[in-house]
Amino acid sequence: MIIDQSHPIxxxxxxRGADGRKVMRDPALTKPFLYHMLEWRYAKLIFETNRLRLSPVRCWQDPYERWWCDGLFNRPGPLSGFQPYGSCWTTGAHDEPRWRMAGFGPDKETPIVRIRCRADAMVNAARSLIKSSAGSAFLGRVQYRGERTLLHLAKSVADGSKKEVTRMAATMLLHKRLAFKFEDEVRLLWLDKKPLREGVYIDIEAKTFVEQVMITPHTTPTETANIKQEMKSFGVPCLASGVLLPPR
Structure with a gap:
């Protein structure tokens, strides 16, 4: 596996299952809780359908992510033919700027909420997925590197071994530029060789998978009250962020 040996995963x-199916976890991921910010309309869909969606990395809007994915998968080499999917989480729970970054933009139709789950629950959900789908799942912390290091890593993949190729792919997808280090990002990744589709869905019991929902502080009292009311039917604690409230 070709990686920067000063920071291996x-x-x-x-x-492990049949046909090379496997679930792997980064042992450096030691914090028990993971957080994911998304629009309320999408969070509500998780509870209504009891499914967690992993989106195709090739379709992520971030131009850096597209560049990195193209460099890894869209050229001859051991990763050719694989389709990567992912869901982005964070270990950061107390930073107000996260709400602003996630919540503002012309495409936002509903307020932002933050869901919290345990890393162990995510691993167990991935274990259930490999029983019904051919592929491999990885849960790991993103590592942040200088741009020159990233370019060197992407170039070295073409010369990498064909053994443990999904592990190499997941390792590469857990690299970002140093400018993003503040994100403290964790990713649940899925790799398979099926034709590209709009997402990979993991069946979950949402009311136990999600332990808490928190509502952005950048919303109106009416919107906050409506979300709390709707969440009552799902039986999961729902709180409004108090990060902007004055000290008592």
Whole structure:
């Protein structure tokens, strides 16, 4: 596996199945809780459908992510033919700027909420997925590197071994530029060789998978009250962020 040996990811096998299916976890991920910010309309859909969506990395809007994905998967080499999907989370729970970055933009139709789940629950959900789908799942922390290092890593993939190729792909997808270090990002990744589709869905029991919903402080009292009311039917604690309230 071709990676920068000063910062390797020593993946821990969680479960292995037939046809090379596996679930792997980054042992450096030690914090128990993970957080994900998304529009309320999408969070509500998770509870209504009991499914967690992993979106195709090739279609992520961030131009850096597209550039990195193209460099890894869209040229001859051991990663050719693989389709990567992912869901982005964070270990950061107390930073107000996260609400602003996630919540403002012309495409936002509903307020932002933050869902919280346990890393162990995410691993267990991935274990259920490999029982019904051919592919591999990885849960790991993003590592932040200088741009020259990233370019060197992307170039070296073409010469990499064909053994443990999904592990190499996941390792590469857990690299970003140093400018993004503040994100403290964690990713749940899925790799398979099926034709590209609009997402990979993991069946979950949403009311136990999600332990808490928190509403952005940048919303109106009416919107906050409406979301709390709707959440009552799902039986999951729902709070409004108090990060902008004056000290008592």
């Amino acid at each position: 020593s993946w821990t096998p969680i479960e």
